[in-house]
Amino acid sequence: MKVLEITTAEEAGFCFGVKRAIDMAMEAVQDESDIKVYTLGPIIHNPQVVEKLEELGIRSVEDLSEIDSGVIIIRSHGVEPKTIEQAENKGLTILDATCPYVKKAQKNAQLLMEEGYQTLIYGDQDHPEVKGILGATDYKALIVEDKNDLDEIDLQSKVGIVAQTTKSPASFKELIGLLLNRVKELKIYNTICNTTQVRQSGAENLADDVEIMFVIGGFNSANTNRLAEICSNTGTPTYHIETAEDIEWSWLENINKIGITAGASTPDWLIKEVIQAMSEEKKDLEIEEKEQEEIEELENQEENDEVIETKEEPEVEEVEASKETETDEAEQSDTDEVEETEETEEEEVFQYSDNDIANLEKGQTVEGTVVEINDQGVYVDVNYKTDGFIPLRELSNSDVSDPHDEVSLDEEIKVVILTLEDDEGNMILSKKRADQEVAWDEIEKIHENDEVIEAEVKKEVKGGLVADVGLRGFIPASHVSIGYVEDLSDFVGQTLRLKVIEVDRNNNNVVLSAKKVMEEERAEAKVETLENLEKGQELTGTVTKLVDFGAFVDIGGIEGLLHISEMSWGRIDHPSSVLEEGQEVKVKVLEVDRENERISLGYKQLLPDPWEEFARKHYEGEVIEGKVTKIVDFGAFMEVEEGIEGLIHISQLSHRHVKTADEVVSVDEEREAKIINIDPEQKRVGLSIKELEEPEEKEKTVSSSSSSNDSKGSSSDDKSDKSEEEMPSGATIGERLGDLKSLMDDDEQ
Numbered sequence: 001m002k003v004l005e006i007t008t009a010e011e012a013g014f015c016f017g018v019k020r021a022i023d024m025a026m027e028a029v030q031d032e033s034d035i036k037v038y039t040l041g042p043i044i045h046n047p048q049v050v051e052k053l054e055e056l057g058i059r060s061v062e063d064l065s066e067i068d069s070g071v072i073i074i075r076s077h078g079v080e081p082k083t084i085e086q087a088e089n090k091g092l093t094i095l096d097a098t099c100p101y102v103k104k105a106q107k108n109a110q111l112l113m114e115e116g117y118q119t120l121i122y123g124d125q126d127h128p129e130v131k132g133i134l135g136a137t138d139y140k141a142l143i144v145e146d147k148n149d150l151d152e153i154d155l156q157s158k159v160g161i162v163a164q165t166t167k168s169p170a171s172f173k174e175l176i177g178l179l180l181n182r183v184k185e186l187k188i189y190n191t192i193c194n195t196t197q198v199r200q201s202g203a204e205n206l207a208d209d210v211e212i213m214f215v216i217g218g219f220n221s222a223n224t225n226r227l228a229e230i231c232s233n234t235g236t237p238t239y240h241i242e243t244a245e246d247i248e249w250s251w252l253e254n255i256n257k258i259g260i261t262a263g264a265s266t267p268d269w270l271i272k273e274v275i276q277a278m279s280e281e282k283k284d285l286e287i288e289e290k291e292q293e294e295i296e297e298l299e300n301q302e303e304n305d306e307v308i309e310t311k312e313e314p315e316v317e318e319v320e321a322s323k324e325t326e327t328d329e330a331e332q333s334d335t336d337e338v339e340e341t342e343e344t345e346e347e348e349v350f351q352y353s354d355n356d357i358a359n360l361e362k363g364q365t366v367e368g369t370v371v372e373i374n375d376q377g378v379y380v381d382v383n384y385k386t387d388g389f390i391p392l393r394e395l396s397n398s399d400v401s402d403p404h405d406e407v408s409l410d411e412e413i414k415v416v417i418l419t420l421e422d423d424e425g426n427m428i429l430s431k432k433r434a435d436q437e438v439a440w441d442e443i444e445k446i447h448e449n450d451e452v453i454e455a456e457v458k459k460e461v462k463g464g465l466v467a468d469v470g471l472r473g474f475i476p477a478s479h480v481s482i483g484y485v486e487d488l489s490d491f492v493g494q495t496l497r498l499k500v501i502e503v504d505r506n507n508n509n510v511v512l513s514a515k516k517v518m519e520e521e522r523a524e525a526k527v528e529t530l531e532n533l534e535k536g537q538e539l540t541g542t543v544t545k546l547v548d549f550g551a552f553v554d555i556g557g558i559e560g561l562l563h564i565s566e567m568s569w570g571r572i573d574h575p576s577s578v579l580e581e582g583q584e585v586k587v588k589v590l591e592v593d594r595e596n597e598r599i600s601l602g603y604k605q606l607l608p609d610p611w612e613e614f615a616r617k618h619y620e621g622e623v624i625e626g627k628v629t630k631i632v633d634f635g636a637f638m639e640v641e642e643g644i645e646g647l648i649h650i651s652q653l654s655h656r657h658v659k660t661a662d663e664v665v666s667v668d669e670e671r672e673a674k675i676i677n678i679d680p681e682q683k684r685v686g687l688s689i690k691e692l693e694e695p696e697e698k699e700k701t702v703s704s705s706s707s708s709n710d711s712k713g714s715s716s717d718d719k720s721d722k723s724e725e726e727m728p729s730g731a732t733i734g735e736r737l738g739d740l741k742s743l744m745d746d747d748e749q
């Protein structure tokens with residue numbers, strides 16, 4: 001049994017410009033059900049479609065004077081600017097369905113005019129598209145209908161040219177050839193739409209591959225007639241039909257492979273209708289064929305007995321294109337027609353030759369100018385027939401809420417072409433990808449040159465961080481910092497200085513290290529710091545580590561030791577009571593040992609000296625309150641102000657003989673004492689409790705016979721008193737011993 005194969009050409013039916021206009025019209029009647037919707041001239045030259053649109057309430061008017069209100073749809077050919085003005089003045093709602101290719105031709109003609117070129121429009125002067133382009137030049141451009149028109153024009157030295165979108169590329173090329181010989185400077189905008197060419201070559205290829213071709217479209221449509229002609233020229237029987245009703249099923253007898261194409265104004269539903277009808281007919285044919293086979297079998301059996309040799313002449317019926325091309329002169333100016341196409345090869349060469357439209361292809365990176373920014377994305381002029389569109393998601397690596405943050409009008413940007421023409425004929429671009437390409441180049445260069453880059457940390461991921469270097473850069477946890485980092489999330493949002501330690505464009509891998517930068521910078525700083533370090537310098541450093549005996553402070557690539565005894569003028573139990581890790585601190589260089597890279601630092605030296613303050617505020621003979629902090633063999637220490645401890649020598653504890661200080665005072669006890677001596681230089685305060693007591697009778701007697709300086713007591717058996725005699729200033733040996741002991745205690749800490 002035969003199998004009927006039906007193949008439709010890839011490019012068949014509506015071009016995107018027409019489809020877009022029809023879709024807009026349909027939407028208008030849905031959205032504005034109560035408002036009248038008109039088209040300025042028939043939106044399409046297909047009787048079936050026009051009928052359907054009229055049923056939906058979309059009426060065609062020839063002139064705006066015919067209407068006073070409602071929605072007016074500008075069809076894909078576009079109109080003159082003055083028509084838009086008129087519609088606006090009438091208060092009509094304008095739906096502009098001008099094909100973007102046509103818009104581009106208008107824009108280019110206007111540009112040529114503005115740039116001072118004598119502007120030519122190659123096209124049919126009565127065609128609405130050409131009128132629209134002419135209007136865009138304020139009617140200053142000249143229309144060239146064919147090469148002979150050039151003889152009538154006084155060509156200037158600087159000429160620019162655009163073409164009607166449906167013109168033949170070959171004839172445009174010929175015209176350009178002539179112009180090149182006659183003008184000094186020629187600027188060409190190839191505004192010819194290749195949709196028709198693509199459709200024609202697709203139909204031709206299909207016709208070569210099938211036994212019969214059907215071309216669907218209006219009999220008065222020039223582009224459909226041209227398609228039928230091209231298919232017929234391949235030698236394949238070709239039928240031009242408007243609807244399925246035009247098919248004569250006898251055409252399909254003995255046919256296995258059918259090809260279908262359609263003109264630019266043929267809607268999908270008409271194509272589907274034809275295919276559907278053929279599929280049903282196919283079933284019938286199959287049934288008939290089966291019945292025929294059965295009959296033949298029966299007849300063969302009957303003829304078995306009488307063998308008659310016959311030689312039948314095959315009945316060959318050559319079928320030509322069924323309908324005559326009825327090119328309507330009027331339609332020439334009003335439809336999506338094209339001129340005759342010459343050799344395809346030539347056209348292809350021409351397309352990529354002397355013209356201003358770049359030879360663009362998918363995946364290519366090109367430069368363009370931002371011409372429009374809206375909420376959906378950005379339009380970019382890349383010198384193509386239409387402006388390319390960058391959707392928001394293709395603008396940047398990061399989320400984009402306002403495209404104005406990414407680009408500005410007239411800005412020159414690089415973009416990658418994602419699609420030359422999508423289903424709606426739009427060129428889709430990506431700035432993000434172009435930026436990534438640039439970023440890869442830069443990252444590779446930075447890696448090669450071992451340079452440092454700054455990048456913001458975007459997020460924490462398993463095993464590290466991700467930074468934005470125009471690409472996704474990974475920072476392993478071990479490379480985030482020199483030391484161990486407990487919580488990586490602290491770095492999110494921070495800008496880090498980084499080195500690229502690995503780049504692999506093919507595997508989309510960039511590995512970064514902040515640690516490497518820190519290590520290298522630290523090494524450099526260490527050398528410099530050591531060279532310039534001087535005893536007595538005051539520096540700012542960072543506490544890197546606290547230990548029981550002090551703190552390590554980074555003073556620029558090298559760490560110095562700040563001993564606990566150098567942290568405070570007073571007594572402290574642990575360094576953490578004064579400093580904390582990570583704290584910035586001012587320190588004084590006490591010692592530098594360059595050979596062993598050892599530095600001693602002081603902190604208290606930069607704090608106000610409490611002894612000086614004490615000496616200013618207090619005086620000998622003053623009674624002061626304090627707290628006993630320590631009891632020693634030779635007396636007791638009492639804190640009289642923060643960081644100031646005075647000594648109550650054992651001889652100053654009482655008038656009576658005291659063997660150990662705890663007979664009179666105890667640690668933490670708060671007492672009053674009299675200042676008997678202040679020595680800020682030696683950092684000593686001598687205190688006396690004894691002087692606040694009434695002397696015992698015997699002592700009173702002794703005392704009354706002695707001089708008023710009772711600190712120089714004369715008791716011969718009192719070792720302490722003797723010492724005091726040797727040190728009349730009040731800085732007794734006992735105190736000095738006490739200080740010495742105190743220092744020893746500190747060292748032990």
Ligand code: F3S
Pocket residue numbers: 015016017018076099100101102165166193194195196264336425
């Ligand atoms: Fe536009 Fe080309 Fe169709 S110019 S209207 S897409 S034939």
